[in-house]
Structure formats: C-alpha cells, structure tokens
Amino acid sequence: HPGAGGSRSPGPRALSAGAVRPRHAGRRAAAEDGAAEEQEGCCQLYPGHIPTSPLQKALLAAGSAAMALYDPYRHDMVAVLGETTGCLVLPNLRDKMKHDPEGYRILRERPRIRLSTLDVNRLRGLPDGTLGREYTRFLEDNKVSPDTRMPAKFVDDEELAYVIQRYREVHDLMHTLLGMPTNMLGEVVVKWFEAIQTGLPMCVLGAAFGPVRLNARKLRVLTTELIPWAIQSGRNANCILNIYYERRWEQTVESLREEIGIFSPP
Amino acid sequence: AAAGLCPCRALLGGRRGALRALVRPARGLAAAKETHFGFQTVSEEEKGEKVYQVFENVAKKYDIMNDSMSLGIHRVWKDVLVHKMNPSPGTLLLDVAGGTGDIAFRFINYVRSIRERQLQQKLKHHQNLSWQEIADSYQKEAVKPLGDSQVVVCDINKEMLKVGRQKAQHLGYSEGLSWVVGNAEELPFDDDKFDVYTIAFGIRNVTHIDMALQEAYRVLKPGGRFLCLEFSQVTNPLLSRLYDLYSFQIIPVLGEIIAGDWKSYQYLVESIRRFPPQEEFKAMIEDAGFLKVDYQNLTSGIVAIHSGFKL
Numbered sequence: 001h002p003g004a005g006g007s008r009s010p011g012p013r014a015l016s017a018g019a020v021r022p023r024h025a026g027r028r029a030a031a032e033d034g035a036a037e038e039q040e041g042c043c044q045l046y047p048g049h050i051p052t053s054p055l056q057k058a059l060l061a062a063g064s065a066a067m068a069l070y071d072p073y074r075h076d077m078v079a080v081l082g083e084t085t086g087c088l089v090l091p092n093l094r095d096k097m098k099h100d101p102e103g104y105r106i107l108r109e110r111p112r113i114r115l116s117t118l119d120v121n122r123l124r125g126l127p128d129g130t131l132g133r134e135y136t137r138f139l140e141d142n143k144v145s146p147d148t149r150m151p152a153k154f155v156d157d158e159e160l161a162y163v164i165q166r167y168r169e170v171h172d173l174m175h176t177l178l179g180m181p182t183n184m185l186g187e188v189v190v191k192w193f194e195a196i197q198t199g200l201p202m203c204v205l206g207a208a209f210g211p212v213r214l215n216a217r218k219l220r221v222l223t224t225e226l227i228p229w230a231i232q233s234g235r236n237a238n239c240i241l242n243i244y245y246e247r248r249w250e251q252t253v254e255s256l257r258e259e260i261g262i263f264s265p266p
Numbered sequence: 267a268a269a270g271l272c273p274c275r276a277l278l279g280g281r282r283g284a285l286r287a288l289v290r291p292a293r294g295l296a297a298a299k300e301t302h303f304g305f306q307t308v309s310e311e312e313k314g315e316k317v318y319q320v321f322e323n324v325a326k327k328y329d330i331m332n333d334s335m336s337l338g339i340h341r342v343w344k345d346v347l348v349h350k351m352n353p354s355p356g357t358l359l360l361d362v363a364g365g366t367g368d369i370a371f372r373f374i375n376y377v378r379s380i381r382e383r384q385l386q387q388k389l390k391h392h393q394n395l396s397w398q399e400i401a402d403s404y405q406k407e408a409v410k411p412l413g414d415s416q417v418v419v420c421d422i423n424k425e426m427l428k429v430g431r432q433k434a435q436h437l438g439y440s441e442g443l444s445w446v447v448g449n450a451e452e453l454p455f456d457d458d459k460f461d462v463y464t465i466a467f468g469i470r471n472v473t474h475i476d477m478a479l480q481e482a483y484r485v486l487k488p489g490g491r492f493l494c495l496e497f498s499q500v501t502n503p504l505l506s507r508l509y510d511l512y513s514f515q516i517i518p519v520l521g522e523i524i525a526g527d528w529k530s531y532q533y534l535v536e537s538i539r540r541f542p543p544q545e546e547f548k549a550m551i552e553d554a555g556f557l558k559v560d561y562q563n564l565t566s567g568i569v570a571i572h573s574g575f576k577l
Binding site for chain 2: 077
C-alpha cells in the first residue's frame, strides 16, 4: 500500500534519479525536504502526532501487544496498543459524548487533568468521602501522578486524540470510583469495567490477558466476585467519559456512584 | 484517510517545496547557517544539540536496537572492518564516535589473537633451548597480551561512553582501552599521534563532515590509515526499494516498540538518505588530503567501508 510511508521516498528519488550524483545531493535534499516537510505539515494534525501507514499501525498493534505482555511495566506500549486498535471504537465514543450535554461540554472545553491545573491542596482539604479527597488519597497511596499519562501519537484525528487522552486521564478517577488499587488485580478489574463501558479493544485485551499473571487465589477472588461486579456496573452505568469530573470534586463518591450507576464494590 | 490524502498532497508539496528552496537562500543570508537533520532543516547549532539528544535517548538500547534493525548483520560489518584494518600488535587506534565500544572490543580481540599466535611461534622456536634458558626468557620480557596496542574510544556523547564503559567492565576488557569525550570536528589530540583512525556509523551525524575528515588527517601519523564504516547508497534498484520500505515502515516501529522512541529512529533512517553516496564521499576524503582512497561495498551498498592513507 503506497501510503504515508511510501510517498516519502519515490517522489524525491524520482526527481533525482538519472541526474549526476556529485553536487546533486544538495538539490535532492531540498526536494526531499520540501516534499517531506509538506507531508509532515499536512499530516501532523496535533502536537505529538506521528502519521503512520496502515502497515505501520498493524505492526505497532502487534508489537505493542507482545511487548506489553512481556514487560507489563511498559505503560507506553499499552497506550500505543490502545491508539492503534481504537480506530473503530473511538468514533462511537466521541458520538456518545456529543449526544450527552455534559459530554458535549467536555468536548468543547477540552479540560485536562494535570498536576499544574489541579489545586491538590484544596482537594486534599475537602471532607472525607468526597471525590476530590478520595482522588488525592488514591494518588498518594499508590504514588502515582496524573502527569505520567502518555499523549496520543498515532490517532489520525485531532478530536479522537482528545477522546483517548480524556479516557486515559479519567482512568485514575475510575480507580477511585471503583475503589481498586493499582496492583495487577485492581488494574484487571478496572480494565473489565472499562472494556464494557468503552469497548476499546485495548481494554478487552487487557481484561482477557491481564489475569494470566495472577496467582490462583487472586484469580478465584477475581472471577467469583470482582469480575461479575465489574460487568454489572459497567453495563448499568452511564458513559464515564460524560462526567465533568473537574466540576464535581465536592460531590461524595457514594452519590457520584449512584448517579453514574456503579454498584458498591464487594 | 490521512494516508490516502498524502500522495496527492506530496505532488503539490513538491512544487511548493521547490519554490521554498528558491526563497530560502535569501532568508538564509540573514539567519544562521542551515543544515539538515534527517528530512528537517535546522540551524547548524541546533543540529548538534538534536543529535546529542538522539544518542542520549537511545544509548541504553543502542546495542539491542542495532541487533533488531539489522538482524545481527551489523556485527558482520564491524568484523569486516577490523579484518580489513588487520592491526598488528603495537598499533595505536583512535575510534571516533565509538560510543559503545563495538570496534574497540573487536580490535582488542583481533590484536590479542595475533599476539597469542606470535607468542606460540616464539615458543616453537625456543623448543631447542634448555629449561633454564626458557625460564630466563620469561623474566626478560613481560608477556604483554596486547603487545602495547592501545585503543582510544572518543565520543561526543557522555551517555554512549557510559554504556561503553559498563560494557567493557561486564565483558572483562580493561587494559589498552581509554575513554575520552571529544568532538570529531575538533579532536582533543595532538598532531601525528595515531596509526589508525576509525569512525563507524558516526560520520553521518557530524555537522561538518569536512572538518571531521581534516581532523582525522591531522591526528594520524604519516603512513596512518583512515577507515570509515557508514551507510551508503544501494546499487541494486530492486533491493533499494525493499530497503526503503524496510527503513521507513519497519525501523521506526521497532524503535517505538523496543526503545519507546519513534522519532530517534525516524531521524536515523532519514540521516542515512542524506549522507553522500560512495563516490562523493570518496572525493571528500581526497579533499582532506588522503591518498589511495578506496571503498568497498558491503551487502550491496547498504554499507560501505572507505579507506584512505596519510602519505
């Protein structure tokens, strides 16, 4: 498929083919430079975007899946897997957001959850049980930060890149709402919930293959209690991307759970 | 969708790019001198910084990426370089841009095996001596496993040198090896010092290749040899297309998966396309003053070894 990758080389090479080699490198460079720059300019849709051909996306998907299984600490590989496999599902998610008033507002205003935009001290000062307090407690207990989320690179649509970015940033809030820690077991449960909610292939794969690395006792707890609860909650709940979390820090976790439709964790 | 649009845009882009190329020189007179960084255009100062960052990022995964990208063939290329060099014990080698030490270690192995053979030959000659005379000869001269050969590994990037030193420790290389931070365009060595100068897969990253060649000429002893192992132009047109496909489609993906760094490996494959072809590079080496300049293509021109002498 002579797509993005192929169009970079044949064009410039065709211009220089057959010309005298010495002293021609400069002109060849300029022509290549022009074509490549133009291509980068037209295909780079947002900062950090790397245009990829279908072949490259397929290789990235396969490679990132294998690498994520081999080395679960490669969070960037999970992110790449999500981006390269999500192309069919992301438009549906975006439409779900568009049809919901709060989701539509999020798409328009494009809020980002980052340490620089959050007032962590204020959130910590909120009463126990509120979303803000529990979220900061979760961040501290598990020693994570919202700034470690990778920006989207391989999504070929600027709005969809934001949707997947929002999904990533909301992931920690999912942990808070579901009451799950960031160990392997907790992550698998959250993945099951997200798989039902979003349908992203990366979540489905994570949910299916994640348990491979758990011991027998954890697996039992997982399959008998946690997964059924995650599935039921996932089915019952409204779309989690449609909640404007930044305006709900004072709301209690309980009431938010009720509002969304998540059942109490076992 | 984006992929489908690109070929049409590229055609339009070609014409616009040509216009831009006409305009750029006028602008360039006022601005800093510009050069290429892969397919981008940057100022010369920027290029040095960007190249430094690339190698700082890839240093830890450099060796594993080399093996993955070339399917291990880079080892053969480096072996051929050292065999072509055919160093004898007592040679003083300067390996520039030698970061992780691949050439240096091969040099040491080669010299060590030559030296061992030398010592064995000597033993054979001594077979008719008495026990006392043989024992005396051991004391007269130290064994010197390398025979006074030395290699100085010089690299501008501290991270690459760090990885190289760790590797040396891990593999058990200690004597005859020095690690020096230095810029190929301005080497921290005196004139007429080295017997051999090598630069393997490094010279295409240098901002001013002609200055690096002049420095190479300066630090070599009269009679010294310049050897450069570098990616070059593929001669076979079918192989060239496969090579382009592999370079642009597969290598950045490998970079992302293995090293978590697409952009550095994109730069790498682009910088290979920017490097002058065999004959042009040969002319540049001759311009620096080297004589009997020649090159040898390996793997149909994917890499080439250029050689020249300071006579």
